[in-house]
Amino acid sequence: MTVAPGRSPRSSAELIRAEEPVLAHNYHPLPVVVARAEGAWVEDVEGRRYLDLLAGYSALNFGHRHPALTEAAHRQLDRLTLTSRAFHHDRLAAFAESLAALTGLDMVLPMNTGAEAVESGIKVARKWAYDVKGVAPDRATVVVAADNFHGRTTTVVGFSTDETARAGFGPFTPGFRVVPYNDLAALDAAVDETTAAVLIEPIQGEAGVVIPDDGYLRGVRELTRRAGCLFVADEIQSGLGRTGRTLAVEHEGVVPDLVLLGKALGGGIVPVSAVVGRREVLRVLRPGEHGSTFGGNPLAAAVGSAVVELLGTGEFQRRAEEAGVILREGLSALVGKGVRGFRARGLWAGVDIEPALGTGRDISESLLREGVLVKDTHGSTIRLAPPLTVTDEDLHLALATLEKVLTAAS
Template sequence: MTNHATPARSSAELIRVEEATLAHNYHPLPVVVARAEGAWVEDVEGRRYLDMLAGYSALNFGHRHPALVEAAHRQLDRLTLTSRAFHNDRLAGFAEGLAELTGLDMTLPMNTGAEAVESAIKVARRWAYRVRGVPEERATIVVAEGNFHGRTTTIVGFSDDPDARDGFGPFTPGFRTVPYNDLAALEAAVDHTTAAVLIEPIQGEAGVVIPDDGYLAGVRELTSRAGVLCIADEIQSGLGRTGTTLAVEHEGVLPDLLLLGKALGGGIVPVSAVVGRRDVLSVLTPGSHGSTFGGNPLAAAVGTAVLDLLRTGTYQRRATELGRVLDAGLASLVGAGVLAYRCRGLWAGVDIDPAIGTGRAIGERLLHDGVLVKDTHGSTIRLAPPLTITEDELTAAVESLAKALR
């Protein structure tokens, strides 16, 4: 019998085909990943790399975590999709687990992070009209400079990143932008039309920008006093990344709406959620919002397995303990190619001296040394390894960074 198996293609050939056949909305590093496990990936030619990005925190539990892969396999053999036209036997447990984990009441399951943000915007506006008494079509939502909440047309309309925004207007009105980490400016922007304040507890895309102590608690106090919703976008910062289950826990804050995604799908399937107070999410009625794949049984099964991992507290503790190792390692590089850094748990933004190179250039040097990172905003790189990384692996990554800076 003739063997018609497709011959293996090289990394260079696969990159050439992608360049010719894919829209150029990304500029990936020249590595073609074919296999992965834990904190390591392997390219087509068999070269191994330490993954210090973890899918922008989608892979908090590493590549192919055995418990998550098992949950997916088990569900694949039973049921993958019903749509929400019918109930499925996995969704109730998933929603129940999210309520228990977050201390909130109800869940609106979606797929991508941007969908969760868009859904929260819709919920906040309807709540403003039906509960707060804001005149129809007048609701405003206050957001922060430097934000990143996704790439839909509504969301990029209140971004101040020209790469995300330019050429995509006209944009949806109804948003007010204030400086991040500035409570006085936030208070001045809230008025009788305000439905909500939408904030990232830590701004990831901006370079892991951590607000001053007391800022998040101040946002919560201000929104409570003004009678508007506090919406925390924890799509990148949540689910163990910063050393607590949620980043808002560092200041004891419970938002009215909590946005989750990325790690909620365990790096296996896209899963996102708006988790919130019952009286807020109850403004949605049948037909007013939906998603064919939102809450599908495969996603719910994997998401439930993720919640089981988080219940142990192991990953939160690892992020805290290894975060100290990462912080100390980066501190040693300040003045030796690093201008400044910000670190919370296993998440860091590192500002490279432009005289040494751009963030992209440093990423390419690290690639050649077997370490994967991602640049943002010129000379900043982000580090967000899987929470399963070992101390030796983390130390080796910091040593590779030191070498790249030399």
């Protein structure tokens, strides 16, 4: 059999069946097998094209294979890919300096995945509580919000309120207090002399792109400063241009003590994450107290530096804000026509479909058949997070396709 260059000899259906006996069921993917991609578009093994409105949960903020990012990766692949942090390498300082400058903070702790950044942030906050705040040994607490999503490690799912994430994985790590999101009074009541940090998402992504009231983030900042604890912002999904700002906290002019970054920091090429924060907080770590074989590796630093350079122009933040107007206007026109409501900021939206028309999964599968990729979250909600490189024409196409699917389901 002759197969076109880069084309799989097996069909999508065959490849999906081949996964069943050998892949653990940690995801429930839509029935599409992607083989190639560029910009906001992907192509399956049969050559069908799809508009990608998920962008790897914001890992692909700059689209698939952005030329500046692939060029940076290719250049570094020909020089040096890994040393481990047992040695210094020539890309790390520039990466850390540029990322700190982009976020307006002082120091960087490089890691790999978003979950690692969250775990690292928790460790740093606890160490700071013992060394600086004077909390008694093993008594430090961290306050988090209900409906949070900070990853899938055992520590993190222990303070999740999603029973699908929690059930069957205990016993869990103690030391966390859960309060309702967007409720400053509840947060104030939960904070005491043992509190090391308040850890929240400025916008809750997995919960359905839940945007807090104006003033909430400022209130969190004021409350934590008054209580003498840290404000840790998980910007792994919301950060790096997604909401029309470099960081979502910038919408309220807030500067946290620690910011957790990931996903888009690797440009959709390699896993790159980081804890970025104030010098007096991150300096509580001493050699040997934390580490990562791959964290801050030369390839990651090269790609991460290229990502920071793209964001340094402000072009992508402006694009997210401008295209976000098209997205909001298009969704507003669908309210009452199959859309019950939505929440959006920049190029990020959670869209609540009328339950009578189907679950979020049903609508996602219908959109897939029409050539548009989205992902459902809880109930009848879908998330839209197109690459920041998406064109106006493609956005209008996506909105028209959503309207077509909703009309057909009515």
